[in-house]
Amino acid sequence: MNLLKKSETIKREPYLNFKLFYRNIDRKLIWQVLTIKFLVILWGGIVHQVFTRHRFANLGDWLAIWNLWDAPRYLNLAEFGYQSSGENQVNIAFYPLYPLLIRCIETITNNYIVSAFLISALASIATAIFLQNLVAVDYSPKIARSSVLFLFIFPTSYFLHIGYTESLFLALSIGCLLAARTNNWRWVGFLGGLATMTRINGMILIPALIVEAIHQYRINKRFNRSWLWILAVPSGLIIYLLCNLWVNGNIFSFLEFQREFWHKSSAFPWQSIWAKIQQTPRYAAYEMQMVGVQELLFIAIGLAGTIWSWFKLRPVYSVWMTGNWWLFTSTSFILSVPRYTLVLFPLYIGFSFLYKERILYNVIIVWCVVFLLLFSGLFAVGKWAF
Template identity: 35%
Template structure:
């Protein structure tokens, strides 16, 4: 009886402590952003740790667990520079913009190993991105929308690329800083952060038309147009480098087609493949005939159930309808897998930006559409979901939407946590993610 009383008191104290922490986080944006970052990164690190010790695929634990797929390419750039084939032809790693490997090289010159330098830069930038996003959305919307947008950015399963040796964290930080500066009319900062963003990855190019279109729509002064153009200095300098070294100012685009086998323009076949994989299944699409009838049958059943749920949503009530529809989407994900995620992220992002266009910052909406358009015209469907995550307007739009529908928000965060663990397992085992 005494032990039960003690446990009850301990539980009550713990609940009070957690309530106080929640209140502090809600009242302080920086603490909230850091808390979201620490908790979500802890999930990734614990998963990496578990895989290293319990999975037969990974036999060791160390900094190398953060390096896979594109990471070694950044290492080559940081240590040896860009690859040259036959003296003048650009190698495949020219597709990767220079700022991230340059920063890594700077820390390596101070004595840090590549893995440590890459992880340090990306993670510090990612935490900075969370803080900047909260502050920006609090200004343009409100603190509730800021909390949800920050939580989405932190807990999105693709945020694993803000922890491993990739450019997601750095690019998010620089692009958010540039967009926020433009909203606040701090044009010298727009030039600085925009130039660094366009020197980090090719999707930074979308900042330039976003700034120019917004300046025209809001009838901004000439300095706004000038800062929008000068925000592309990072791209300009990299183009000059490619021109001098490879006699090709757009070598970073050329290698996408010659080395990475991307098509030119919209990849209709890639999109058709993803949609058919959702509807009839990967095996049926690969074989060109129905070898697995269960997949299309289950998709049809789910479509019928979804229609009935929508048809009788008033009779079901809001709570039952929401949870039933969420469960239905979860089952569909179990059936369709990654093709469903990749397709819904791109199409859903475009819809959200349009639906919430009057609630979001105008420059964020324009940047979102320009960046999504750039992805659609990139000539491929590989890594589209990861690249879409690097467009901060997507997380911003989803966060604002969920701030109006908290029930959906909590379900979304729960699903994101599950996927974050799954993606962490796959990355730790050097399996393809996104």
């Protein structure tokens, strides 16, 4: 019997039995994740060599092509930390946990890029394990396995394998929600705190966890003092704000840099989306017009999935979907929505529900794989791909 199958009754030991949990890890799942990871890195390397005619001499060349856009900033933070002046002062806009882990692993590997990839590799495996077990709490093993598949073939899933925070954030967030669903609330506080130290949308865990606690109360009609561990979730954000205070003398200095360098400030989603709709046809380059179209498409996918989740899924997942979608559309300059949509993991549960509708199910798989190849290939040759 699956360790996590009984959790619907919410009658659980206060801690995970790690020995039993380890025995229930799907080894086949790990090999599937590693295979997809290998194929994505291999594909990107082949595309890069074909289009640039640059032949790779060693493993470092295969990894270096992915060190683009935000990735070098994490490596810079790992090596030098936050800085109060100079061109790298803007790095205060990035949260500290991922570069901190890179720095720690670098003491072993003696290579920052390898360390970043190693962390993402381990975190992506943890993400797959946590997601499969989380979905299996409520649904069949087939739905659980299919949900993991859709996550790892999603068009922007290549960010799970490179020097970005997606895999670490998903591992911590899904692990946190898994702990809540299995009544292991101390782990909720610990993993949630690390999630809020990784990305701002870790704070969406707070309303999601509160809703889950209310849901459990309605089932058991009993207050659980362990729910107070939710109060530990913002600890990661507090650490990040203190970093802002220590470096720049202002706990909200990261907002200033976001406005100055990324033109981001608060706005209502309908304002931002309408501005994007008007802006997209005006781009001089056809390439940027297509980027704008993809941004709008993924906004629509996220919105449709969010609405669907309120009718079909447990409230905790609906809150997660709503909070994340609202967050990445509530900005004056919409950017990287296809990448941000990757963390909307309940969306993959919805895709998996379609397994009986074979044609539609297969169409979604083909769409995912085709655009994963397209986006990852563009990224590997240095194009903007979210």
